[in-house]
Amino acid sequence: MTIITEFFSKQHRECDAILEQMEQALNAEDWTTGAEKFAKMKQDIIDHLANEEEILFPMFQEKTGMQGGPVMVMLGEHVEIKSLIERIDNAITVQDTDEALDTTETLFMFLQQHNVKEEQMLYPMTDEALRDYLPELKAKITGFE
Ligand SMILES: [Fe+2]
Numbered sequence: 001m002t003i004i005t006e007f008f009s010k011q012h013r014e015c016d017a018i019l020e021q022m023e024q025a026l027n028a029e030d031w032t033t034g035a036e037k038f039a040k041m042k043q044d045i046i047d048h049l050a051n052e053e054e055i056l057f058p059m060f061q062e063k064t065g066m067q068g069g070p071v072m073v074m075l076g077e078h079v080e081i082k083s084l085i086e087r088i089d090n091a092i093t094v095q096d097t098d099e100a101l102d103t104t105e106t107l108f109m110f111l112q113q114h115n116v117k118e119e120q121m122l123y124p125m126t127d128e129a130l131r132d133y134l135p136e137l138k139a140k141i142t143g144f145e
C-alpha cells in the first residue's frame with residue numbers, strides 16, 4: 001500500500017506547477033497574475049505542510065513511538081520553506097523582480113530536496129506504519145480519499 005505516498009506526492013507536484021506559473025508571471029513582470037499565483041501557491045503549500053505537521057506526522061509518531069529522526073528534520077525544513085515564502089511575499093509587495101525570482105528559485109530547489117526525502121523515505125514509512133489507520137487519516141485530511 002502506497003496510498004499516503006501517492007496522495008502527498010501528488011500535492012508536491014501540484015505545488016510545483018503553481019510555483020512554475022508564478023515564476024512565469026514574475027518573469028514577465030505581470031504583477032497581477034504573479035500575486036494571484038503567489039496567493040494560490042502559498043495557500044497550497046501552507047495547507048500541505050499543515051497536513052503533515054498537524055495530522056500525518058503526529059499520527060506517525062504516536063503509532064511508532066518514533067519522536068526524533070526524519071520527522072524532526074522535515075519540521076526544521078518547513079520553517080525554512082515558510083520563511084522563503086514570506087520573502088517572496090515581501091518582494092512581490094514591493095515589486096522587486098530580482099529578489100522575487102531569486103527567492104522563487106531558492107524555494108523551488110529547496111522544495112525539490114525536501115520533497116524527495118519525504119517521497120523516498122518518510123512517506124513510505126508512514127504507509128507502512130499507518131496502514132491500519134487509513135480511515136482515521138482520510139477523515140482528517142481534506143481531499144484524501
Ligand atoms: Fe514536508
Ligand SMILES: [Fe+2]
Nearest residue numbers: 008052115118
Ligand atoms: Fe510534503
